[in-house]
Amino acid sequence: MATMQDVAQRANVSIATVSFTVNNTKPVSAATRAKVEAAMRELGYQRNVVGRALASKRTRIIALLFPALQHTFSGTVVQFFTSAAATARELGYNLVLWPISNEAGQTTELTSSGLVDGVVLMEVELDDPRVQELLESGTPFSLIGRTRDPAEMTYVDINFEDTLVEAVRHLTSLGHRRITLLDDAIGSRSLAAFGPVGRSRASYEAEMARQGLEPSSFTCDATPAAGKAAAAELLGDFPDTTAVIIQNELAATGFVSGLRSAGRRIPDDISVLSVGSSVEMAAMADPELTVMSSPGTELGRMGVEALIDQLEGRASKLRQELVMCRMEGGKSTAPPSPVPGHGNHGDA
Amino acid sequence: MATMQDVAQRANVSIATVSFTVNNTKPVSAATRAKVEAAMRELGYQRNVVGRALASKRTRIIALLFPALQHTFSGTVVQFFTSAAATARELGYNLVLWPISNEAGQTTELTSSGLVDGVVLMEVELDDPRVQELLESGTPFSLIGRTRDPAEMTYVDINFEDTLVEAVRHLTSLGHRRITLLDDAIGSRSLAAFGPVGRSRASYEAEMARQGLEPSSFTCDATPAAGKAAAAELLGDFPDTTAVIIQNELAATGFVSGLRSAGRRIPDDISVLSVGSSVEMAAMADPELTVMSSPGTELGRMGVEALIDQLEGRASKLRQELVMCRMEGGKSTAPPSPVPGHGNHGDA
């Protein structure tokens, strides 16, 4: 590997001049630039990032902190990782994967080793101890998700509020009045901890109320089996439901097959709208689910951009962005069928 | 951040001595060690990895090269990433995510920047140009997968050969004789390029022949819709099939619902064994598929271990390991039902 020193020698200039032309950090005459670039080409020179990092006190490495154990399987995580890594690279950075098992002081180990310039934090909780650690350590960071009160922090999150409003409206515009929300037990069990479930449910209830409808919601674990059981529960506890909003990616296929096993046709007898899932996962169900898809790619890109803007001093103002889930075609929502015995048979 | 210099000053020793005690790289008297450790504790010292990297010419960073665009969605990738990153960390390394779009010289950009000590390469093809690049650059690497002739390379791969043998035997021991293989069109279209499909199909055919059975196989794209279409194709082209081995994670749920739509019960009328999928994805089907699950976690761990062993000179001999897929409980395989009109009704 040729060093900057080698290039300087061959081009008959100082090492400083090579640095200036490589980095465009000071004006260099055309003639000098030509000499230096020729030398670099001839030597196949590429600047060593470690030397640069030590001298400039910036490694241009950022870390992606993610929970190692939970949520190990989800349709959007790979998209998120990929787009985060690709965006980092486009912007001249490298992305280190940093799995953390729990709230212990593992972030400090990272940030005080000097390896990274900043951190992207995934799966943020409403009162996240890791956020506190990061604040105290002075490490620049961006959040995917947000704490209860993220007033002063850079974050990118899904706009659950508007997403649920759109979900409800999609169904009411089809004519549904009895709409039940099925969400994720992990979140509900500790509404105090995890934002998405609470924010979504609140928004669902508000929109239902706004439309003069009665909200009803329940919960199940994030597995196909739990989804299947939830289908039975729905039919028992909310028998006149004509449409379900399900915000539980891993339970969705099971939920659908549970309904089918019970003789319900989708969407003829009951509509199902999946929220916050990946398109790929929604396509696993039979029929393919109508889905408001989680913007994994966008979140990855924006989270990294927000962090790097901050690192480069380009962040004119605090960046706090929300992204909607996007409504995708699917075959699981339709107008409700006329309900026999409710006085409106003969409609259609 | 306290530096090694600060620690040395406070402990009244030389910076070299601090280095020796931190790294256990030369003997240090108990008294000196105590002084140094006290100073480190008092200052909250943590060794700066960039300084260390520059001086030692080893960054202790390894890169995970993966295809950015294709295969963006799969059940085992997250497991793989997580276990690779966790293993790296346990061994004192960091894992950088490096998405590459195609075969272009993108690996050179990485390896000649001095950022990484070595590379783990995913999705290796039979004649992989990236492997050639890595060999030429002299970068240590380990492969997840293997080239056509990986004689001299460190690799970790799935043992498709034995896995398919076990798959066939599982079904024949249940009594099946007509067993069809459905695999992934991506691989079949360029059998010349991608190893798993070719190796699996060859092993399937060999084992069928060994048992005196006639092999039959076909192919579909990696989507639920393609799987559904494949179900119809199976019933048309291989009407007497009683069991299917499907090596196409994303098509599996669709394939199953296609069979069901056509009035076939699983496993009563037809058994389905999914190979190389994740348990989670197999659980999405209805019924939950019997699956030989892809060892994503093991591959991630072993691939990183193999690379780091090499980097630390611990690799006594060339490490080449194969891991079987593991048979998991499921509800989609059973003995064949007696076939009316084939002369053996009345059995069972």
Place this chain on the structure above:
DNA sequence: CTGAAAGCGCTTACAG
């Protein structure tokens, strides 16, 4: 526009 030199925070022969 260009260069000499200090310095980033460590490791590692070399000497004692």
Place this chain on the structure above:
DNA sequence: CTGAAAGCGCTTACAG
């Protein structure tokens, strides 16, 4: 067992 010193490959005031 311990230390003085060179050096890893750069960047960046400072001077001209």
